[in-house]
Amino acid sequence: MSDELPVVTTAFLDYLRDVRQVSEHTLRAYHGEMERLLAWLAREAPDLQVVQELDGRTLRAYLADLADTGLAPASLARAVAAVRSLGRFLLTTERVEANPAALLRAPKQGRKLPHVLDNADVATLLEAPDGDTEGGLRDRALLEILYSAGLRVSELVGLNDNRIDCLGQVLRVRGKGRKERLSPLGNHAIRAFEAYRLKRDSMHGRDPGDRGSFLSLRGKRLSDRDVRRRLDHYLTLTGLSPKTSPHTLRHSFATQMLRAGADIRSVQELLGHASLNTTQIYTHLSLEHLREVYALAHPRAQ
Numbered sequence: 001m002s003d004e005l006p007v008v009t010t011a012f013l014d015y016l017r018d019v020r021q022v023s024e025h026t027l028r029a030y031h032g033e034m035e036r037l038l039a040w041l042a043r044e045a046p047d048l049q050v051v052q053e054l055d056g057r058t059l060r061a062y063l064a065d066l067a068d069t070g071l072a073p074a075s076l077a078r079a080v081a082a083v084r085s086l087g088r089f090l091l092t093t094e095r096v097e098a099n100p101a102a103l104l105r106a107p108k109q110g111r112k113l114p115h116v117l118d119n120a121d122v123a124t125l126l127e128a129p130d131g132d133t134e135g136g137l138r139d140r141a142l143l144e145i146l147y148s149a150g151l152r153v154s155e156l157v158g159l160n161d162n163r164i165d166c167l168g169q170v171l172r173v174r175g176k177g178r179k180e181r182l183s184p185l186g187n188h189a190i191r192a193f194e195a196y197r198l199k200r201d202s203m204h205g206r207d208p209g210d211r212g213s214f215l216s217l218r219g220k221r222l223s224d225r226d227v228r229r230r231l232d233h234y235l236t237l238t239g240l241s242p243k244t245s246p247h248t249l250r251h252s253f254a255t256q257m258l259r260a261g262a263d264i265r266s267v268q269e270l271l272g273h274a275s276l277n278t279t280q281i282y283t284h285l286s287l288e289h290l291r292e293v294y295a296l297a298h299p300r301a302q
Helices: 002-018 023-044 056-068 073-092 120-127 134-149 154-156 186-205 224-239 246-259 264-271 281-297
Strands: 170-174 178-182
Touching: 023 056, 023 073, 023 120, 056 073, 056 186, 120 134, 120 224, 120 246, 120 281, 134 154, 134 170, 134 178, 134 186, 134 224, 134 246, 154 224, 154 246, 178 264, 246 264, 246 281, 264 281
Parallel strands: none
Antiparallel strands: 170 178
């Protein structure tokens, strides 16, 4: 394999970062996929000299080898998505005359229903942080906002104070693909954030505008990993399921909204989903709940 392909894949990753402005998570995932593809090409297609020689047959053989390793369907689907995205990049930048990945298809995946918390467990979790310390006030506020607005954890840690309108009770959220949306906030979340902000500013000074709303005790913006660690602490403290993640609060938000009668289009907007298909998984969870209610209430159900 020539040195051209590593250069091209580097250009592809730069394009994803600078032009497409994908998230850091996506960029790391695609970087790993490109490394895996290059390693396979070096081993299985050492005579490949120029990028124009990268054809559909070679890419299908690569993906078939991945499938033979027992790779999970979700991981295989990500590999297909990365290769297809690379093919589109090669065509767009006129490095090839035809997209070599145009006919590749991802494997079908069985959709696994997400883990959710019921209302009682959510309340237990949100009330677990100590309301007197800086860390406790922060943790209660970030958990309340995660659940109140159904945020992704990356959206939470990306918040600055100028995106939180406590008077109007709304967040201005920057989601995937840097798309912005407005997310309403409930009274519990507003009160928790205002209490934390007072304590935070007394410890670290007022927010200059881009410092971040949620800070470590040293005054640095929290990371995704920091939030996960804090959540794990409260799961241990409360005895709630260790399967619970920050995204569980987002799942729980959507499920409870639908169970309470919210229409699916509104929930789609609140979650920032580009496709209604992504939101529809929560209708299955709501249907399970309705079946339980039906079984208990209907005189002819049994």
